[in-house]
Structure formats: structure tokens, C-alpha cells
Amino acid sequence: MTALQNELKTMIIECLDLEDIDADDIDNEAPLFVDGLGLDSIDALEIGLALQKHYGIKLDSNSEETRAHFANVNALAKLVQSHRTL
């Protein structure tokens, strides 16, 4: 799991072109949006597209479920894993 989390952190940093943030700075449980990493709704759209590109994941759930998947790195990792085992 840790390897996947690190991979996701690198994906987030690269796809959002983030500066002054290293993978080590992102806590697996810290919120990605607003309070934690300070990402915004546009970043959420970009992460959605990156998940599709990297892992072939389609977000066909509603916004609330998507928001839950995007809560933090661990939640994203769970989403990717559940998709792999399908």
C-alpha cells in the first residue's frame, strides 16, 4: 500500500504542477482540499482526469462519493485498489 500512496502523491504533485510540496510533505490522512494541502475544485477535476489516465478509473459515482474518494491519499489509494481487484 505505501508504494501506491507514494505513487499517488507523485502523480498529484506532477499533474497539478505543485511547487514547494514534496511527496514527504503530504500526510496520507491529511485532507487534500482546502484545509490540508490546500487544493481547489479545479485540482479535483485534474486529479479525476489523472486517475483515468494512470489507472483507467472512471468516476461514475456522484459528487459526494467522489469527494469521499478524494478526501486524502489513503482514500484515493483505496479507490485505486478496489478498481484493480474488480
Next chain:
Amino acid sequence: MSSPISLSNWMVLQPDCVVAINRDEQHTTSMFVARVSVWKHTLSQYSGKRWAVYHSDPYEFLAIIYALWYTHKSACIPGDDKPATLERLCHQVDGFIGELPNAIQPADITRPLATAHMDSWRELNPQQIAVELYTSGSSGAPKAIIKTLEQLDNEIHCLQNQWPAQADAVVLSTVSHQHLYGLIFRLLRPFCAAQPVYCDICEYTEDVFNVARKQNRFVLVSSPSHISRINTLLDWQALAGQCVNIFSAAAPLEKSHAIRLSHLLNTSLWEIYGSSETGVIAWRNQSVEAHSELWQLLPSVVLTQSDDEQVHITSSFIEGGKSFALSDRIDMHPLGRFALKGRVDTIVKIEGKRVSLTGIETLLNAHAWVKESKALIVTRKRTEIAIVLAFNDEGEQALLLQGRKPIIATLRSLLSNSLETIVIPRRWRFVDALPYNKQGKLTQASLQHIVNCPADLKWPTINTRVQDENSVRINCHIPAEIRYFKGHFDKAPILPGVAQVHWAHKLAIAHFANLNRFYRLEVIKFSQVIQPNENIDIQITFNPAKQQVSFSFQSEKGVHSSGRICFD
């Protein structure tokens, strides 16, 4: 229905007409009337005339503003619910309604009210103030933009003539009704056209797809933020023929993005140009390859350009029928067509959100650390705001002791009080002085150059500090991005001795109060080089009687340097 429905004579809507769809639940006009009654009953208990309204549900929002209109109160509509916005608003209004702190709650009513029937509602006075729009709290204290019912109705009728509504098409939206574009296109115009509004905002393009799939026909009200990031791998063809129209506003859309979505949904994409102050001004349809990128004025809008290139808009959607001076520059073409040429002021749009660069600078400059700051637009993967900033002594010391990341976090959180996350700067460059040229001007080129170069660092990254009365031991990391490595030397960078003395001097000042002016250096020795990414212990000992500070840089390799700094 012979006469067109307007906001004032809305009661001619059919009672069973669907006003809004909340997931699987439909709200009809008669249900809406009952909801307005509840809010009217609630609001009649309060004497206050001006109310701030913020609600994510457009149906509830509409019921609230109608209740305000019928109780002769006005709706003050903030663009966001940021603390600084609400703080400013609370001095201007008598109370808050909706999803806001300390908002009043709707009366708990079990029996239907007498007003819960459509025929008990009279037509509203078109001259009454309908809404006051408050834009984001970024540009100091922006003026509220006032719209009467008549202004809004005129704008709605203009749109209705240009793009006749299809009554059964559900309006899906990725934009909020708390801003004028969303208010008109997502909520008020559909309401007057008997078109149902889909209550949930579509946050992702996947939501648009999933919600659209459940409708027979739909209209999409969106913006370049979503349209440029559409997930093309969804089966959009499955929706072919269902989409009646696509609208996009808030910022110009790239032609290729317009064409892409228009193809995916097999319908026209209409871009709208306008502003909160003027309402709609012009439109274009770039979704057909051969179509022009020029904007076309709407029939009831008059545009004039004075000799100084200032553009004035006159229309019946503007407060008091006055003309409004736009801050955009344009190139006029024949037949009411024009090209946009950028702004004349420091207001910019980031993902469709208006923000004042000067406003951001003012917020930053007010901080105790900041000597001067400059905000600019940079275009990378997305268009974003970057800051070039010079600290004062206090700020420089904070940067030295706390490090770059925590300092950025502090400045970001300062701004997040006033700004929406989308417009918060994402790139920070700390410089000794802003790059004024010989004419005393800051050129965009020089600022852009600073931002395009990777951020350099002036100070080591402090891991731990152990301090007692007259000495301090600092364990720190020497990152490769330290600016003093640059050119010293290209193939084998080493930390210059002068940088070490400079750090020792500044660290001494930061830890021992009341040091006088630097006087001289004594017994300076550089024994071993310091290379990038080394971990170093800096030991600083203060001798108050002699006003001297001895320092040493050591690591597991031994002593790198040592010396004494004497003060006056």
C-alpha cells in the same frame, strides 16, 4: 400563456410546472409557492430590510429571495462565504439567511399558510431592488452591484429572444447561482421559461454525464474550467440529441475546447461575454470550425468606444439605464463584432474567478513580515497567480528560523481569509528587492523571469535548535537550491565562506537581542568545504561583555569553518 413570464408576474406559471429537480424529487410551482409562503411568514417577523443570502440549493435560494421581495426586503448576494466576505457583509446587512453562520431558520409550519395558493400572490413592482451582488473580497471594498427586477427581467427577455428556451429541457450547471452568470442562466431565466433547474451542482464532468443521462433533454450551463477539462472517455455519444444548448461564460474558451464539447454533445456551444455590472453583452459560437472568434453584440446592447479606447456599454440591464465603462480593451470590427484584448486594470480572472492583483498585494503588504510584494499572472499547466516578494528584517528572520514552506503556508492562510482557494497564489519567489529597472518600473518580463526560474533559497533548513542564555546550537541541512552554490563552482559547488559568515551573523542577531552594528571579523578559518545536501551543526556563542560572537560550522567530517564577529 400570451405575455412572457417575468420575475414580477411569475404567478402565471402553471401550478404543475416543474421548477426544480432535486435528485429524484420534483418541485412544482405550487410546491414552490408553499415554500415561498413559509419564508415570507418567517421574514415578516423581522424588521431588517437587507439580508445576506447564501444557499447551495437553487430552489431554496429562489424561495428565499422571492420571500424577501414580497416582504419588501432586498437580497444581498455574496459570491462566496469566505470569512472576510462575511465580515464585510455583516456591516451592510440586517442578518444572514441560508448556509451562513447565525443564519435565521425557516419557521416550522405544519398547516398550510393562507398564502400557499398561487392566486394570493400579486405582481411585484418591477422598480424594486431585487438583488445586490457582492463580488469576492479581493479588491479592497468593491461596490455592491444593484439590480432591480426590471433590469433582471430585461436581461432574461433578451436571452429568451436570442435563444428561445425549450420548456422541457432540464438545466444542469457546473456554476453557482451566487454569481450573476449562474443566477441568470442557471436559475432565473429557466424559472421564467418554465424550465426545471437541476438542484445539485455538477462538480465533475462525470456528474454532468450521469445527471444528463437521466434527462430526456437538457441544457448545460458551464464555464471554461469544466469545459476544458471534460472527461472525453465517457460515452457522450449516448447523450446525442439530448443536449439542447451549451452555455459557457466567465472567461474566453479555447476554440479547440469549444469544438470538442460541441462534437461530444452534438449541439451548439454559446459563449457569453458580460460582467456582473452590465449583465450580458455579447456572444460567440466557436464550436463550428469556420466560425469566427469575434464576439457579436446582443441586439439590445450598445457599445461605444471613446478616443482613449475606453469602452462603454449601455443597456437596459444596467443600473439606472446608465452606461458602464468596461475595464476590458477591445478591437472593434464592422456589424457590432469585436475582439477582446485584455484588461486595462489589475483585475484578472483565474478559472473564471475575478481577482484583483493589487488587492492581493495589499493583503500581503499589510503583513508584518512584508516589505513589498508584486502579484502576477503566470501560465503554466493552468493560469495561476505568482508572487514576487521582498521581506523586511522581521520577515527575513522568520524565513531564516522557520523555513520556506512554513512561511508560504502562513502567507497562504492569511490570503485564504479573503480569497477563494482557486485564486490563492501557487508560486512564491522571495527576493532581496523587487526588480525595478532604471526608470523605476517593474516590468512584466523581469517579474516573469524570476518566477520562471526555480525558487532559490537563501538560508539553510533548520532541523533543530538548542539554545541557552548565551549560546545556540543549530542543526541544519544545506539544500542544493541554496543560491550561493550557483556558479561557485559549476562542476563542484561549494558553499562560499562569505555565505557562512553571513548566516552566522544573521543567526546571531536572530538569537541574541541588542547586538549593535557589525564592526569586524576576527580569526576566520575555512578548514573544509561544505557541499550541497550536507547536514551541519552551527554553534554560536555570544560574549556579552566583549560584544563578540564566535561561530563554528561542524559536521561528522569535523570543523568546516570558525571565526569571531565583533560588534560595536
